[in-house]
Amino acid sequence: MPGGCARGPAAAAAAGDRRLRLARLLLVLLGWVSSSTGTSSSSPSSSSTSSSSPSSSVSAQPPPPPPPPPPGHCPAPCECSEAARTVKCVNKNLTEVPEDLPRYVRTLFFTGNQLAILPSGAFASRPPLAELATLNLSGSCLQEVSAGAFEHLPSLRQLDLSHNPLADLSPVAFSGGGGGSNASSLGRSPLSELFLNDILPPRDSQLRNRSFVGMVAAALQSGGALGNLLRLELSGNNFIYLPRDMFSGLPKLKHLDLHNNSLVGLGNLALGNLTHLETLHLGNNAFKALYNASLVQLQSLPNLRVNLDNNPWLCDCNLVDMVAWLKETNVVEGKASLSCFFPEKMRNRPLVKLNSSDLDCDPLPLDPLQTSYVFLGIVLALIGAIFLLVLYLNRKGIKKWLYNIRDACRDHMEGYHYRYEINADPRLTNLSSNSDV
Numbered sequence: 001m002p003g004g005c006a007r008g009p010a011a012a013a014a015a016g017d018r019r020l021r022l023a024r025l026l027l028v029l030l031g032w033v034s035s036s037t038g039t040s041s042s043s044p045s046s047s048s049t050s051s052s053s054p055s056s057s058v059s060a061q062p063p064p065p066p067p068p069p070p071p072g073h074c075p076a077p078c079e080c081s082e083a084a085r086t087v088k089c090v091n092k093n094l095t096e097v098p099e100d101l102p103r104y105v106r107t108l109f110f111t112g113n114q115l116a117i118l119p120s121g122a123f124a125s126r127p128p129l130a131e132l133a134t135l136n137l138s139g140s141c142l143q144e145v146s147a148g149a150f151e152h153l154p155s156l157r158q159l160d161l162s163h164n165p166l167a168d169l170s171p172v173a174f175s176g177g178g179g180g181s182n183a184s185s186l187g188r189s190p191l192s193e194l195f196l197n198d199i200l201p202p203r204d205s206q207l208r209n210r211s212f213v214g215m216v217a218a219a220l221q222s223g224g225a226l227g228n229l230l231r232l233e234l235s236g237n238n239f240i241y242l243p244r245d246m247f248s249g250l251p252k253l254k255h256l257d258l259h260n261n262s263l264v265g266l267g268n269l270a271l272g273n274l275t276h277l278e279t280l281h282l283g284n285n286a287f288k289a290l291y292n293a294s295l296v297q298l299q300s301l302p303n304l305r306v307n308l309d310n311n312p313w314l315c316d317c318n319l320v321d322m323v324a325w326l327k328e329t330n331v332v333e334g335k336a337s338l339s340c341f342f343p344e345k346m347r348n349r350p351l352v353k354l355n356s357s358d359l360d361c362d363p364l365p366l367d368p369l370q371t372s373y374v375f376l377g378i379v380l381a382l383i384g385a386i387f388l389l390v391l392y393l394n395r396k397g398i399k400k401w402l403y404n405i406r407d408a409c410r411d412h413m414e415g416y417h418y419r420y421e422i423n424a425d426p427r428l429t430n431l432s433s434n435s436d437v
């Protein structure tokens with residue numbers, strides 16, 4: 001496995017990204033200028049290395065269109081097999097996608113690199129990679145996937161973006177796959193399998209004002225671009241909840257994998273429209289119970305099999321509906337193996353063997369927050385009691401102290417009183433005014 005991702009420019013800020021892109025553009029331009037002013041005789045051989053980008057076509061001389069890479073050509077760090085129609089650029093720390101990928105490629109492994117950013121049209125070439133069907137970008141330190149990053153890949157069926165810290169996934173990242181020449185057709189993507197396992201960015205990265213799950217949900221909706229998707233994997237993303245319409249743009253979905261997240265409920269997630277759903281993996285989450293609303297949704301899907309393994313089921317009165325449903329349903333895979341996790345005395349009891357007399361809420365289990373409040377209360381009460389005790393033990397000292405204060409006050413007041421009497425005596429005031437004169 002490749003090591004950690006370098007703290008690339010995308011981690012810092014968007015401004016950095018822009019600067020980097022500008023620098024790249026400048027480099028490309030410089031390269032083109034130097035190659036065009038240099039030896040023009042050796043252009044056929046050097047053309048593949050200094051393949052000019054289409055953006056430099058503004059200059060005076062109309063540049064020759066980049067010739068298609070000769071057959072048998074393979075970008076330097078990669079391994080190509082024309083027979084298998086496969087290109088592998090694996091664990092090479094590449095920072096961008098080579099422009100001169102062979103046109104026959106159907107399967108591209110681009111794993112274990114240092115991409116950081118996937119700009120829009122990252123795989124767009126002229127002529128397009130018309131046969132590319134399987135694209136694996138897993139573990140390539142991708143932090144940003146721009147709008148239309150997979151444009152001009154009309155045959156793309158399977159895309160793996162797993163194990164990338166995706167802090168910025170454009171809401172239209174998956175739009176516009178098919179339209180070869182139609183630039184405006186930001187339409188349907190041909191994708192049928194999308195893998196987004198373990199794409200949670202590190203905590204400190206800036207998620208531009210949105211929640212991670214919201215960002216993923218927006219990209220999945222994409223104005224219905226992923227309408228052809230059949231398989232979606234979203235495991236290991238620490239999702240706690242799922243927005244209601246998260247999967248509403250995926251009407252053909254058959255396989256949905258959400259295992260190893262932190263889901264506590266399905267909330268009001270709209271699963272009802274996924275009428276083709278066949279497998280739903282909800283194992284290794286944090287479900288304690290499923291309630292009627294979710295049970296009805298699961299039961300309503302005609303071909304569904306759902307996996308609920310390894311969830312911390314809490315066997316109290318709130319589980320009654322689910323247990324009753326479990327005993328009846330055929331929807332749950334291996335339902336006999338589901339067992340209680342809480343309370344302690346019920347641990348490992350199979351859910352389907354419980355009856356309603358087992359499921360009561362009498363010994364109110366305190367949740368951690370409640371326990372901490374109780375603890376705080378006890379501590380405060382103790383402090384109060386100690387304070388009172390100290391007061392009580394010192395009652396004599398305190399009495400003495402109070403008396404002292406009272407005496408001091410009295411002395412003081414008497415002093416005032418005396419002075420007041422002196423001032424109030426008219427003879428004495430006269431005397432003092434005379435003596436002034």
Ligand SMILES: *[C@@H]1O[C@H](CO)[C@@H](O)[C@H](O)[C@H]1NC(C)=O
Pocket residue numbers: 003091092093
């Ligand atoms: C990629 O980078 C890592 C660490 O930065 C290094 O250990 C490894 O040798 C590099 N691999 C290649 C092919 O350059």
Ligand SMILES: *[C@@H]1O[C@H](CO)[C@@H](O)[C@H](O)[C@H]1NC(C)=O
Pocket residue numbers: 111136137138160195
């Ligand atoms: C993509 O490549 C990784 C690393 O080689 C591999 O583990 C994963 O299974 C591949 N994805 C698909 C969909 O085959």
Ligand SMILES: *[C@@H]1O[C@H](CO)[C@@H](O)[C@H](O)[C@H]1NC(C)=O
Pocket residue numbers: 179180181182185
């Ligand atoms: C391109 O757009 C035109 C009209 O806008 C449409 O007739 C044509 O079918 C589109 N082609 C593709 C491949 O989407």
Ligand SMILES: *[C@@H]1O[C@H](CO)[C@@H](O)[C@H](O)[C@H]1NC(C)=O
Pocket residue numbers: 208209
């Ligand atoms: C951030 O979110 C707030 C409210 O959620 C919104 O008003 C604001 O426009 C957002 N800012 C950006 C840059 O998206």
Ligand SMILES: *[C@@H]1O[C@H](CO)[C@@H](O)[C@H](O)[C@H]1NC(C)=O
Pocket residue numbers: 198200235236237238260
């Ligand atoms: C579960 O997901 C976390 C990331 O959220 C990952 O680190 C861990 O390896 C995953 N565990 C399994 C068993 O896949």
Ligand SMILES: *[C@@H]1O[C@H](CO)[C@@H](O)[C@H](O)[C@H]1NC(C)=O
Pocket residue numbers: 248249270272273
């Ligand atoms: C989902 O189904 C409901 C009715 O069950 C419907 O009102 C709603 O428009 C559907 N949503 C989508 C995105 O198809």
Ligand SMILES: *[C@@H]1O[C@H](CO)[C@@H](O)[C@H](O)[C@H]1NC(C)=O
Pocket residue numbers: 292321
């Ligand atoms: C859940 O549904 C069952 C059967 O439809 C019903 O008997 C039960 O009362 C419902 N539970 C709640 C909490 O509404």
Ligand SMILES: *[C@@H]1O[C@H](CO)[C@@H](O)[C@H](O)[C@H]1NC(C)=O
Pocket residue numbers: 355357
């Ligand atoms: C509940 O289950 C226990 C065994 O676990 C059994 O003895 C008892 O008869 C059951 N009660 C009902 C009402 O089914």
